[in-house]
Amino acid sequence: MISHSVKTIFKKELKSYFATPLGYVFCVIFLFSIGYVTFESGKGSFFVLRQADLSSFFRYIPWLFLFLVPAVSMRLWAEERKSGTIELLLTLPVTVREAVLGKFLASWAFIGFNLLCTFPIVLTVLYLGDPDIFVILVGYLGAFLLGGAYLAIGCFFSALTKNQVISFICTVVFCYLLTMAGSPPILEFLSTFFHRYFLNLFESLSIINHFETMGRGVVRLGDLWFFAVIILAWLYGCEAILDEKKAS
Amino acid sequence: MIRVTELSKSFEEIKAVRSISFEVKQGEVLGFLGPNGAGKSTTMKMLTCFLAPTEGDATIFGKSILDEPIEVRKKIGYMPENAPLYDDLTVDEFLHYAAQLREIDKNKEMDAVENVLKICAIKEVQFQGIETLSKGYKRRVSMAQALIHDPEVLVLDEPTDGLDPNQKHDVRSLIKSLAKDKCIILSTHILEEVEAVCTRAIIISSGKKLFDGEPHELKEKSSLGRVDDVFRAITTGAKVEGVTL
Numbered sequence: 001m002i003s004h005s006v007k008t009i010f011k012k013e014l015k016s017y018f019a020t021p022l023g024y025v026f027c028v029i030f031l032f033s034i035g036y037v038t039f040e041s042g043k044g045s046f047f048v049l050r051q052a053d054l055s056s057f058f059r060y061i062p063w064l065f066l067f068l069v070p071a072v073s074m075r076l077w078a079e080e081r082k083s084g085t086i087e088l089l090l091t092l093p094v095t096v097r098e099a100v101l102g103k104f105l106a107s108w109a110f111i112g113f114n115l116l117c118t119f120p121i122v123l124t125v126l127y128l129g130d131p132d133i134f135v136i137l138v139g140y141l142g143a144f145l146l147g148g149a150y151l152a153i154g155c156f157f158s159a160l161t162k163n164q165v166i167s168f169i170c171t172v173v174f175c176y177l178l179t180m181a182g183s184p185p186i187l188e189f190l191s192t193f194f195h196r197y198f199l200n201l202f203e204s205l206s207i208i209n210h211f212e213t214m215g216r217g218v219v220r221l222g223d224l225w226f227f228a229v230i231i232l233a234w235l236y237g238c239e240a241i242l243d244e245k246k247a248s
Numbered sequence: 249m250i251r252v253t254e255l256s257k258s259f260e261e262i263k264a265v266r267s268i269s270f271e272v273k274q275g276e277v278l279g280f281l282g283p284n285g286a287g288k289s290t291t292m293k294m295l296t297c298f299l300a301p302t303e304g305d306a307t308i309f310g311k312s313i314l315d316e317p318i319e320v321r322k323k324i325g326y327m328p329e330n331a332p333l334y335d336d337l338t339v340d341e342f343l344h345y346a347a348q349l350r351e352i353d354k355n356k357e358m359d360a361v362e363n364v365l366k367i368c369a370i371k372e373v374q375f376q377g378i379e380t381l382s383k384g385y386k387r388r389v390s391m392a393q394a395l396i397h398d399p400e401v402l403v404l405d406e407p408t409d410g411l412d413p414n415q416k417h418d419v420r421s422l423i424k425s426l427a428k429d430k431c432i433i434l435s436t437h438i439l440e441e442v443e444a445v446c447t448r449a450i451i452i453s454s455g456k457k458l459f460d461g462e463p464h465e466l467k468e469k470s471s472l473g474r475v476d477d478v479f480r481a482i483t484t485g486a487k488v489e490g491v492t493l
Binding site: 004008009012016019020083084085087088090092093094095246 | 298
């Protein structure tokens with residue numbers, strides 16, 4: 001199903017993360033931060049809770065991804081448009097959809113690679129106690145899907161502008177809104193204008209609610225659908241934007 | 249063979265290309281002339297299916313740019329303006345990448361890359377990062393990318409722009425040597441280039457086609473034999489001494 005072009009673009013993009021400092025800088029910052037916040041000494045931290053699970057790890061993943069994932073996605077299309085290489089890429093026998101998919105999958109795989117690199121935390125927990133491996137695996141799946149959702153949003157904003165900084169900021173703000181959509185302050189604020197029905201709809205868009213159920217080891221079909229729809233819809237938006245604006 | 253019929257492109261209010269028609273046969277080198285902003289690049293972008301035309305159509309060896317854009321792109325080698333390239337790759341990686349996206353057979357890929365490295369004289373920078381190359385080399389790498397699948401049609405957007413005289417000479421002889429069995433369209437605003445390499449010239453200005461003929465016809469319009477006088481008379485509509493249109 002995945003075409004030859006998608007695979008070729010995927011390979012080239014994935015390689016480029018490790019050919020430039022970007023990949024290494026990202027990896028180091030991500031691993032250092034996640035290690036620190038998981039084991040830091042505040043309340044609710046790993047050592048205070050004295051539970052051999054990864055709840056403190058998964059609690060911080062959305063907040064780290066909120067800033068780090070847009071840093072990966074911001075260059076995807078903005079750079080191609082700025083340097084003009086988009087003209088080269090899209091005059092090769094490649095469709096916009098293949099190009100979008102290839103780039104997205106490569107950056108998603110890169111996020112996945114970073115998540116895999118957190119394995120020492122899992123080993124630590126396994127050493128200290130007897131955690132439920134299934135819960136951990138579902139949590140990782142949730143984190144991977146969360147990364148994918150943020151990336152898809154980032155792809156869209158990257159296609160929208162030639163400027164990487166604008167792309168980064170828009171992605172952070174939008175991801176933040178989607179993450180916080182179900183939080184009381186935002187819902188309360190919205191309830192002053194909107195009907196209850198709309199509030200429920202808005203709350204169901206909250207990425208963090210869907211992520212948290214997975215962090216507890218619960219796989220609901222609805223959550224999987226949610227992430228699939230988010231990712232596909234934003235990628236489709238990205239494709240439409242590129243079709244429309246690639247030359248401007 | 250390329251057949252362009254009444255191709256137009258508007259960007260909101262601005263009409264970049266207005267109903268241009270022409271044909272290019274095999275073995276011809278068509279020079280696309282015009283002042284900056286005349287619509288040369290826009291026309292080329294439409295031919296390579298990067299931009300969709302507002303009106304009209306073009307066919308490349310019978311394939312329409314509207315209906316079969318992917319088939320059209322397979323037949324074309326395109327060198328965009330300013331030769332944009334992926335700076336983080338080496339020349340070798342980049343050409344292999346282009347070859348793979350062109351779906352060249354795995355076992356012919358090596359030969360295809362070697363071949364264009366030789367034709368474009370970039371063998372000595374094969375393993376160098378593209379970022380470190382000089383302008384002349386970058387142009388040639390872009391040219392190599394356009395030639396890698398031995399296309400029937402070559403579209404070159406200002407291929408010699410910004411090169412030194414020796415490099416210009418090299419690129420022109422390369423184009424001439426390729427001309428026999430291909431259709432080539434190149435845009436330029438250097439008039440001597442048209443005389444040197446093109447078998448036909450089209451002058452466009454403000455999106456309209458104003459002249460279509462052989463380069464020597466252009467020269468004959470001026471009693472002083474000055475092509476740039478003729479160019480100025482055609483594109484600006486001003487009276488120029490010694491030119492009869």
